[in-house]
Amino acid sequence: MNIPRIELFEWLQNNHERAEFVLAYSKMKGLSKREYDELVQYDLGPELDLGRGDPHGADEFKQILMEIYGCEINNIVTTSGGTQANFLVFLSTLKKKDEFIIEQPGYQPMWLTPKTMAARKIPWLRRFEDGFRLDVDALEELITDRTKLIVLTNPNNPTGVVADRELEIKKIAEIAQAKGIYVLIDEIFLDGAADPQVSAFGLPNVIITSSMTKVYGLGGQRTAWIIASPEIAAECQRAKAHANGSSSYVGELMTAYALRNARNHLVQRFMKHSRSNFKVLSKWMDANQDIVEWVQPNGGVMCFPKYRVNMSSTELCHKLLDDHGVMVNPGEYFNMDGHIRLGYACSEDVLRGGLDALGNGLRELGSD
The missing domain is CATH 3.90.1150.10 (Aspartate Aminotransferase, domain 1)
Structure with missing residues (x-):
């Protein structure tokens, strides 16, 4: 490897x-712990079993994610950080000689990690002179019989440019659906967009990853998630068993109440x-x-x-x-x-x- x-x-x-x-x-x-206590007003309690883990994630965490995304429990995989979330998606959707289309400029791990699966990168250029917007018209020309995944960050990392859900991402999802391709969108910065945005989950063939790191200031809890179709979520859950088995149960509880009480x-x-x-x-x-x-x-x-x-x-x-x-x-x-x-x-x-x-x-x- x-x-x-x-x-x-x-x-x-x-x-x-x-x-x-x-x-x-x-x-x-x-x-800070003080800020968390003041904003979230949740106490883990003296009797919490610190040895507890759950391969499928804390129920409280999954429940709030279901409410936020309007999804079902079988759409969710909890992970130890956003990097692991993306890794599990790559592991579940790509194999040797597959191709994936990746925006450029882009976040380096999003094209280097798939190299561990021996997948081939196909660059999709965001041009400075076009305001780093997605060139949806150019996408179909990049697709081949080997294309399995389209990879995006929204807002884009490194430019901070937000892709419009209806005008851009929906069109990408429809192209992907017609070709039997998945679209991975890392939405870790989405709640920090200048204008409120709606997640792309629910559009055809779209897989979402996100975490508590960038916007929420809770990266030390190492809690993140994948929201996908039941079939892809099941694959990611199986892949998770080979990575760390179970995420931080304490971190998931703290995240659940942060999202519920103080989002x-x-x-x-x-x-x-x-x-x-x-x-x-x-x-x-x-x-x-x-x-x-x-x-x-x-x-x-x-x-x-x-x-x-x-x-x-x-x-x-x-x-x-x-x-x-x-x-x-x-x-x-x-x-x-x-x-x-x-x-x-x-x-x-x-x-x-x-x-x-x-x-x-x-x-x-x-x-x-």
């Missing part, structure tokens, strides 16, 4: 501690922070059009600006970190060089300091 390196993860893990300004992450600051509060917490930081970022972008150009995001806490320096994004990001203390992500890791992924989930002070350092670095390197 070929297990490829995920360069994005290695870059983040190996370098964030030496950065003065980290503008590389895309997740909301975690809730709106947690989304509002995210939106207040993201909108405030977006104003700072947007003002900086407008003032620095000589060194950067962007497509404004409308979801999540990230964007994917194009820079005006004659240098690979990997070399650029190393220089920005080494010489200016600011950490952003190379566009190469999202399969589109000439760009950087900039995350603005940090504090406003870090964002302002990081943007100043980024501007100084880009101007210095652009004048060399």
Whole structure:
């Protein structure tokens, strides 16, 4: 089995501690235990069996997911984080020599993980000049007899661009259904879209994954889910038995009550922070059009600006970190060089300091 390196993860893990300004992450600051207690008002209780696990997930967790998605219990697989959720879908839908169509730029694990199944990547380009929108008309030309899966993130990671459920995703789902292909949509950022969005679950042949990490600030619980047809959900459940058997029962309980008692509060917490930081970022972008150009995001806490320096994004990001203390992500890791992924989930002070350092670095390197 070929297990490829995920360069994005290695870059983040190996370098964030030496950065003065980290503008590389895309997740909301975690809730403190005090914040959880105040917002959720749920106590695990002194008699909870901490040795308990359930391969099929906590009933309380599945019940709230059924209410949110309007699905049945046999549509749900609970997992240990979004990465595992996507892995189980890939494992259940792809095999050697199958093809999968993947948006580019895109989230690196979404095309590297299928390599472990020896599946073949077919890139589907989102163009900067088109606002990184999905080119639905180009999709059918990419489909062959070997195509088994179409892979998307919505909002798109790294651009933050939201795909419209009716105008774009529905058409993709109908094309997929006609060809007997599944569509995997990672909706981990969807509740953080600028305008409220409806999940794509319920559209034909669509599989949804999501988790509590990016918007909700509860990534440490390692709770996530797959929402799929009963047939695909059953395959993913069988695959889960080979991965970790059972997810965190305690994490699923805490997540269930967070979603039931405080979902709106947690989304509002995210939106207040993201909108405030977006104003700072947007003002900086407008003032620095000589060194950067962007497509404004409308979801999540990230964007994917194009820079005006004659240098690979990997070399650029190393220089920005080494010489200016600011950490952003190379566009190469999202399969589109000439760009950087900039995350603005940090504090406003870090964002302002990081943007100043980024501007100084880009101007210095652009004048060399």
